[in-house]
Amino acid sequence: MPWGLVPGPFGLYLPNNAGTFLQPDRGRHESAHSRRSLMKKRAFLALTAVAAVGLTACGAPADPTGGGGSAEEVEPGYLAVADPDFAAGGELTVQVDYDVDEVGGLDPQAASAARGWMVEGLVYETLTTIDENLEVQPGLAASWEQPSDTEYVFQLDTDATFSNGRDMTVDDVAGSLQRLVDTPTTWTGQLGPISSVEATGDEEVTVTLAEPYTPFLAALANTPAAVLPMQEIDAGDIDVATEMLGTGPLVVAEHRQDEYWTFEPNEHHQAADELGFSGLRLEVVSDESTRVAALRDGSADLAMLNSVDSADALADASDVAVVNQQNTDFHYLIMNSIAGDEALQDEDVRFAINTAIDRDAINELVLGGTSQSTGVTPATLPDACVAEDLPSAQAAVEDAKAVIDDLGGLELNLVVYDSEAVLSDIAQVIQQNLAEIGVTVSIESYDYATYSSLVYADPSDFDLALSWFSGYADPSMVTTWWNPSLAGFTSVYNVGSDETSALIADAAQTPAGAERADLFSDLCASVDEESETVPLVLRPTEIGYRTDGLSPTLFADEGYGNVLRAITEYRAAE
Known part of the structure; x- marks a missing residue:
């Protein structure tokens, strides 16, 4: 993975300077699962009471009953x-919450966000x-063979044609x-060691x-x-940063950006001859309530929703369906073991905080x-590993x-960015969890630029922080970010370890x-015990x-945030 990249909102990565890293002391923690379950139950009941009066100024988290x-x-x-008999041929209107990243332009190799x-x-x-099972299938490669564990021979789709009429x-x-390979981006590292x-x-x-x-x-x-029009690029006939x-x-x-x-x-x-719509209008609408209203009045055929509350608000709309697409993306908590509170340099302290976090409460209270x-x-x-088997899940609160x-108690700040209200909701659950063990947490919400300057600058300036990673379609891919020497951006707040880095490398080759x-x-146990960047819960997508007006095809699971993956099957009413 190239150095000099940091995660931004929505799974994207932005420029930054990478630092060096040290080796932490290691330790194991074991205790009774039954006692932890009792403490979690008490904490969950307390959180439910808090939810009843509203956890956040942005709106209360989802009803804990679902x-x-x-x-x-x-x-x-x-x-x-999609129903092949659905009357089709109209323009398809889709509303999303944010646009493509303007930094890299339109060059797909520079695309660093799910949108x-x-x-x-x-x-x-x-x-x-x-495919719908997150299994790899042929695309522009009609087939391939693997003569050895390091060699891939692709046979190409001879019918593929660029939109200017030239054959691929x-x-x-x-x-x-x-x-x-020659011009490294975030994705260069994810492709592996291409020789x-x-x-x-x-x-x-x-x-x-x-x-x-x-x-x-x-x-x-x-x-x-993606496959680019290299003939036109090499001839200087097109700049893929400005034209697709x-x-x-x-x-x-x-x-219009x-x-x-x-x-x-x-x-x-x-x-082309089978498309069930005449064209696509993709509208960028940052306000979720506006997207909900567009589904109600029919000005949008499909909209991406970030909150289960929005799904519940549309429950009485007879002509609107809302579905929950499971993603491999997941929320995580960063504990700044380098520049945060001095207590966070102690693995036992970090593990104690990890142990106290109730993932079930986050799922039920925030994500319905x-x-x-x-x-x-x-x-x-x-x-994938089983979260319930992790050391922190087995430890006693x-x-x-x-x-x-x-320590005589502990006071920490927890920073989030305000473009995703769900992060504040998760933060408040964590705040309640940690209060149970004597950690006082102050939640600080910023615009993303300010958040980034606190979390990804060198030196970083925070104790705890929330964000999320794209999970991709193979479990080895996201684990790269737990090796600071590969990820770069994590080196300003996490130490990492030789043990975890070796497990990441071994798993990628197996x-x-x-x-x-x-x-x-x-690997999961090692990351969990180190408790520096702590995975929490998956990040599903609500689609209305x-x-x-529309008969779509939607996968139940998605690995790259592509809600419109099966768009060639969509049918939009005239």
């Missing part, structure tokens, strides 16, 4: 399947893709990957890795690894029961309290299956759509 959109699958792996991956994925396509060639494919990329036939490209890397095919499935030219189903007609996009069908795409606890490997992916009592699952179990 809420949010339906997660019921209409077919295995699908929340909705950029989704929007630019309407125009560009990748060698592989993921092996030079476009090989050149795109080589460009990503060479060669066009080895008229329809064949061979990629050789320096060492085995299990997530390679999954990493190829995201938009930053891809093989995907749509082409951009107009874009942070306002809207309009798209037209790519007449050269293989699905739509999420689940997770370790460093996203809980819904194959081979009273033992955690004893650690804090030995094929999927029981051996890798065992490594992930050890008008049943009288």
